[in-house]
Amino acid sequence: xxxxxxxxxxxxxxxxxxxxxxxxxxxxxxxxxxxxxxxxxxxxxxxxxxxxxxxxxxxxxxxxxxxxxxxxxxxxxxxxxxxxxxxxxxxxxxxxxxxxxxxxxxxxxxxxxxxxxxxxxxxxxxxxxxxxxxxxxxxxxxxxxxxxxxxxxxxxxxxxxxxxxxxxxxxxxxxxxxxxxxxxxxxxxxxxxxxxxxxxxxxxxxxxxxxxxxxxxxxxxxxxxxxxxxxxxxxxxxxxxxxxxxxxxxxxxxxxxxxxxxxxxxxxxxxxxxxxxxxxxxxxxxxxxxxxxxxxxxxxxxxxxxxxxxxxxxxxxxxxxxxxxxxxxxxxxxxxxxxxxxxxxxxxxxxxxxxxxxxxxxxxxxxxxxxxxxxxxxxxxxxxxxxxxxxxxxxxxxxxx
Amino acid sequence: xxxxxxxxxxxxxxxxxxxxxxxxxxxxxxxxxxxxxxxxxxxxxxxxxxxxxxxxxxxxxxxxxxxxxxxxxxxxxxxxxxxxxxxxxxxxxxxxxxxxxxxxxxxxxxxxxxxxxxxxxxxxxxxxxxxxxxxxxxxxxxxxxxxxxxxxxxxxxxxxxxxxxxxxxxxxxxxxxxxxxxxxxxxxxxxxxxxxxxxxxxxxxxxxxxxxxxxxxxxxxxxxxxxx
Ligand SMILES: Nc1ncnc2c1ncn2[C@@H]1O[C@H](COP(=O)(O)OP(=O)(O)OP(=O)(O)O)[C@@H](O)[C@H]1O
Ligand SMILES: [Mg+2]
Numbered sequence: 349x350x351x352x353x354x355x356x357x358x359x360x361x362x363x364x365x366x367x368x369x370x371x372x373x374x375x376x377x378x379x380x381x382x383x384x385x386x387x388x389x390x391x392x393x394x395x396x397x398x399x400x401x402x403x404x405x406x407x408x409x410x411x412x413x414x415x416x417x418x419x420x421x422x423x424x425x426x427x428x429x430x431x432x433x434x435x436x437x438x439x440x441x442x443x444x445x446x447x448x449x450x451x452x453x454x455x456x457x458x459x460x461x462x463x464x465x466x467x468x469x470x471x472x473x474x475x476x477x478x479x480x481x482x483x484x485x486x487x488x489x490x491x492x493x494x495x496x497x498x499x500x501x502x503x504x505x506x507x508x509x510x511x512x513x514x515x516x517x518x519x520x521x522x523x524x525x526x527x528x529x530x531x532x533x534x535x536x537x538x539x540x541x542x543x544x545x546x547x548x549x550x551x552x553x554x555x556x557x558x559x560x561x562x563x564x565x566x567x568x569x570x571x572x573x574x575x576x577x578x579x580x581x582x583x584x585x586x587x588x589x590x591x592x593x594x595x596x597x598x599x600x601x602x603x604x605x606x607x608x609x610x611x612x613x614x615x616x617x618x619x620x621x622x623x624x625x626x627x628x629x630x631x632x633x634x635x636x637x638x639x640x641x642x643x644x645x646x647x648x649x650x651x652x653x654x655x656x657x658x659x660x661x662x663x664x665x666x667x668x669x670x671x672x673x674x675x676x677x678x679x680x681x682x683x684x685x686x687x688x689x690x691x692x693x694x695x696x697x698x699x700x701x702x703x704x705x706x707x708x709x710x711x712x713x714x715x716x717x718x719x720x721x722x723x724x725x726x727x728x729x730x731x732x733x734x735x736x737x738x739x740x741x742x743x744x745x746x747x748x749x
Numbered sequence: 750x751x752x753x754x755x756x757x758x759x760x761x762x763x764x765x766x767x768x769x770x771x772x773x774x775x776x777x778x779x780x781x782x783x784x785x786x787x788x789x790x791x792x793x794x795x796x797x798x799x800x801x802x803x804x805x806x807x808x809x810x811x812x813x814x815x816x817x818x819x820x821x822x823x824x825x826x827x828x829x830x831x832x833x834x835x836x837x838x839x840x841x842x843x844x845x846x847x848x849x850x851x852x853x854x855x856x857x858x859x860x861x862x863x864x865x866x867x868x869x870x871x872x873x874x875x876x877x878x879x880x881x882x883x884x885x886x887x888x889x890x891x892x893x894x895x896x897x898x899x900x901x902x903x904x905x906x907x908x909x910x911x912x913x914x915x916x917x918x919x920x921x922x923x924x925x926x927x928x929x930x931x932x933x934x935x936x937x938x939x940x941x942x943x944x945x946x947x948x949x950x951x952x953x954x955x956x957x958x959x960x961x962x963x964x965x966x967x968x969x970x971x972x973x974x975x976x977x
Contacts, residue, residue, distance in 0.1 A: 349860055353846070353848065353849070356848035356849075357848055360847070360848060638843060639843070639846065639847075642838075642840060642843070642844060642846075643846070644829060645803075645805055645832065645838050645840075646832065646833065646837075646838050646857070646858055646861075646905070646906075647829055647830070647832045647833020647834070647858060647861050648829070648833075648861060649826070649829055649830070649861075650826070650829070652861075743805050744800055744805050744806045747840065
């Protein structure tokens with residue numbers, strides 16, 4: 349009965365109720381779209397770096413990450429054989445080098461890889477846009493598309509590399525380009541060169557050494573268990589194990605900062621909506637003072653009246669939240685399967701910061717649920733006003749108005 | 750048998766700021782089945798007295814016993830309960846809940862009392878029919894005339910068969926035909942169901958139909974006359 353009454357009261361001022369519900373609806377729609385985009389774009393970026401190259405975790409010689417030189421490389425035999433069996437890892441020998449072609453010279457990252465293991469982990473083979481993937485005994489390299497463009501090289505051309513090798517040796521070599529691969533993250537796309545591990549070892553003069561073992565995992569969810577296994581098997585003190593958050597702290601930090609910024613905007617939005625909703629609740633309550641006077645006079649308990657007013661406020665909030673979510677789901681879903689490819693200045697700006705110029709929405713239930721929870725909390729706080737108002741209401745003075 | 754015994758009722762509004770002495774020692778006893786008008790000039794304290802009898806307001810002094818209960822000792826919440834169970838109220842205007850139909854308004858207090866649906870419907874259709882509102886039961890208050898609205902208010906007050914009905918100037922906003930209609934049904938219910946009515950009024954034609962007329966002047970009872 350009192351729910352029915354509350355429901356009908358909502359429609360006493362149809363326009364006001366409709367406006368309030370729409371305000372909540374748009375807040376929810378806006379907030380869930382923004383959040384999905386925000387999270388989706390960053391996740392996409394992190395995944396780009398992780399999946400295309402970095403891996404969810406890496407093992408190095410202790411101290412390598414702070415001083416990335418070949419002198420901080422390690423002998424793979426120091427890693428227990430049991431670990432190679434339990435965790436899938438891609439061995440790498442990485443170091444910086446200068447690449448030149450004609451007049452142009454660039455600083456690049458030369459990565460010696462096990463071509464099979466590497467493609468199993470990062471799908472390197474699938475990123476080849478031109479030419480053919482390398483195999484273990486090749487005397488040739490895979491070059492990132494952006495880098496090839498900068499150096500004006502293509503498949504069949506020769507890449508000249510100069511660097512400092514293991515323990516101060518000179519390293520120099522000329523390598524035919526066997527294929528070109530495309531990387532999502534612009535940073536990687538402009539500096540990666542892959543060659544078979546044995547070739548890299550020859551180039552750098554390292555013998556059997558490695559700089560890192562990149563851990564191959566199906567996804568983020570498997571990371572904690574893998575880290576635990578690795579830490580339990582590695583000899584104490586000789587190695588460092590880093591997850592992707594530690595491997596790219598700038599990216600993680602930037603994401604956190606950006607998320608905080610977005611949340612601030614959303615809180616301002618919620619605050620505005622809360623004020624609007626409060627105005628409605630205030631009017632809905634005050635304009636009916638006389639009626640509440642009559643209702644208490646004839647014997648309606650205050651908790652019944654308060655419950656009715658509470659329901660009215662909550663119905664607006666909940667209706668807005670439900671409609672907002674119903675509308676958000678297809679919008680966000682659409683943006684999830686159709687990422688927005690940025691172009692022009694925006695794209696340049698993104699690339700400048702090493703990001704792929706793509707805005708992609710994530711499609712995660714908790715984002716929508718969170719909107720519902722926030723609206724519920726806001727409505728619950730706002731509806732304390734009518735509760736308080738009814739609590740102090742006296743029928744005689746209410747009816748004198 | 751007395752159902753209301755008011756002794757030496759005093760009411761001072763705003764005692765601390767601008768004190769208004771609205772009632773200055775009112776003694777009044779109402780028996781079951783009375784049909785009594787409280788009259789007097791504007792500001793003489795009629796509304797104040799009815800509010801105190803009805804447990805809507807607390808007296809500053811004196812005692813008030815309704816149906817053997819000393820209501821000056823009840824808390825606000827107990828008073829709400831007391832009013833709901835014992836008293837029917839009719840106010841000057843805007844008695845009804847605008848979003849409820851005539852039928853829903855009429856059964857409202859019975860609903861608060863959690864009376865069974867069947868009983869409510871029987872009582873409501875009986876009252877609405879006898880008040881000439883049978884065909885209006887699904888209408889909203891705004892679709893009724895002022896006189897019809899007041900009749901619905903009386904029906905709501907009477908539906909749960911209260912100990913007595915208090916009506917503060919129930920005809921003040923009605924034309925004389927509607928006022929006389931309203932008095933007709935009040936008299937009829939007083940006669941048929943022995944409902945006790947206490948109502949205030951300014952209107953001489955209404956006063957003429959009361960059996961007892963209590964006149965207030967300046968917060969005191971000036972005269973108390975039985976008519977007819
Ligand atoms: N809540 C209040 N606060 C202050 N003064 C009040 C209040 N209610 C009534 N009064 C004053 O108390 C006196 C009695 O008022 P009351 O309303 O009881 O008179 P009344 O006989 O019903 O008058 P009317 O015929 O105009 O309805 C008046 O002087 C009035 O101004
Ligand atoms: Mg009055």
